[in-house]
Amino acid sequence: MRPNPLKALWAEGKPAFGTWCTLVNHPRFMKLLAACGLDFVILEMEHTDFTIRDVSTLALMAREAGIAPIVRPPGLLSPHDLTRALDAGAQGLLLPNVADAETLERVVKATKYHPRGERILNLRGPHTDYLRLANPAEQIARINAGSITVAMIETQRGLDALPEICAVDGLDAVMIGPDDLSQDLGVPGLLNDPKMQAATERVIAVCDEKNIPWGFSCQDLQAAEKWLARGIRWMPFANDAAVLFNSFSAAATGLKTLSQRN
Template sequence: MVLCENVIYTKASAGQLCKAMVLRLVTNPLVVQFVRNAGFDVVWVEMEHSTYSITEASMLASAAMMAGMTPIVRVPYQCGMGYVQQVLDSGAMMVVFPHIVSAAEAKEAVKMCKFPPYGKRSLWLQQAAVGLRTMPMQMMADEVNSMASAVGVMIEAEESIINVDAIAAVDGVDVLIVGCIDLSSDMGIPGQIDAPKFKAALKAVSVACKRYNKVFGLAGNYKDLDFQDWVINTLGVRLILAHVDSNLISVGAMECAERIATIDRTVVHN
């Protein structure tokens, strides 16, 4: 009954890689068509590191559903249950919570996303994930709980690694996502993804995900193909944030300007 497949519960859980495009700058929902044309599975709507309003996030998430892609929304840190509920009511099929460092925090994240008896989310009858259809209350709650309210937690601190087994064991947590930038920074080795200490942390997340049958996700590395090969094919990453709209625009603009500069004979050199 949901508008589109939730690849976290289907493709990723079956062992296939899901590729996400991160949107944090572009607000026009037509950008989703470019993402679909490129062959992505997921539209990741970034609200922690953007100025998106809930309305703008809803438009992007709804466009993703209509295009047949799974919309995932990362909410701001400690935004509260009311904010999370609005994001879910308006189109997210998975909410990602930043900076989760304990099992207790992971349990609270699940409670925010699930209708009773699994959580404390308030029940509203028109849900974007089921196309705003009128449905029997219990049927709608069961459908959204099971297919359109996945929970992702960001593993971004050394303390998270210490507690990663307990976090992965939390019932209702579907995905553990390593944030490479924040985790390496918190470890005192910013950006050093090949450091033994950092690679050991990723291995610990991989082991925990496999032990509790959770999806392993990765964010924050968009260029190092060897590293991506290792995390996908050795560690078992099944959700990868492949790139960010603002990064693509920035890099593309610089490459274009540099390319034109190579044939520019109008510049006067003193």
Template sequence: MPLQLNPTFAYELSQAQRPLYGGWVSSGSAVAAEIMAGSGLDMLLIDMEHAPNGLDSVLAQLHAASGYPTSVMVRVPAGDPVIIKQVLDLGVQNLLVPMVSTAEQAAQIAAMVQYPPRGIRGVGSALARSGRWNRVPNYVQEAAEHVCVFVQIETQEGLANTAEIAAVEGIDGVLLGPSDLAASMGLLGQQTHPDVVSAVKSAFAQIDAAGKPAGVNAFDPSAAHDYAAAGARWILVGADVVLMARGSEKLAADFIDQPTTPAAELPSGT
């Protein structure tokens, strides 16, 4: 029976009447991915750049999230054609490529996602989950409709080239990374510094002018709301590992760091 793939995240953004909110899955855990997928967030981003993820664990997380309506994106570790080919063949429909600083880089990445003659993606869908082993009619011919690619601007060079990067054909949107951007600006660890926030908002306007959706990473709630008001179309507002770290710390603070009434002493000899 012919199968139909889900709409891409780019399509979801084009239909949305409000900013879409997502969370990182950085643990490498399929269980965590399923918990996050069932949370009600609009999208998840599985990370291969800064998380302990390889092809097998990404595939397991795709399976875990597949029973939920949440869109799933994968950030690859680099704009490498082999890695991108392998990840797409896993069935990833929404791709994020980090550290893109020029329009030339963006154009090369756009080509990695498309089959010839538009691009350089290797053809192997008959053997792969991407086209569900030839169960998706015309997957090869219509692959451009089934896959979208976003790039991440994280340097001062990238900021200077924002308009040109956003205008590249085949790039569906841009995500701003304030943490690396702050480091590039000499403000390491100060991603909410006014200069960083101002630079991110300036990039939003340029991305919007190119007709593309701008996104941003913002774990601080006040920063997230501020960016939404400034025109961000999608915002990553948390991560599985951060939620677990802060939640477990609160448990420790509530039950260990705070004085409590001593338990009754047990009878001797028990």
């Protein structure tokens, strides 16, 4: 079974770099991202029309290409929304809006096999690369260890409960969800507002104290450089729609200028 490359990076104290898949659901896109040298890709199900079939195909191709597929599920209420993505080959989950330790504990129990959790047992599928080891206990341990759990902090409640959230066995990293968090803090979309800056500093302080990798999306190398100096270890860089829009809008503007087209 393929190991999760993020686990090895974090064990060495190194940052992991990826991007979001929100628009392009062609499996070749996974190969392209891997060829670019990224470590992971987030397959977005909360804000897209991607189906479980789309995610299954993309996750399978990502695994084959050597890039870790991480799924953000549409929600946390149904355990099936979580386990189906993992059974489809996801090597981790990005959990939206984790507001308390109890919610995270419930999710971990639903997504980890015995003895940590109660995930429905399935020892042959995309998540095992269709291999079945002779020793079930060894296979279960390897699957549990290889699947990462990233909790998104998107509310004041989540910020307040962060020390308890970080204490849950099975949490691998914390991500700030800036848009929803800014809205909950009363400054929607104002990511440079002092309230958002204070929230970011709280996440960094708590996670550093607990030795939990932390991060958020960065949109350019200047921002990435700033946060790498602070110790960020989970960095989705832009997303497919943003990269396409930024590249082609800059090209269109440049071409019209060169051709003196108004």
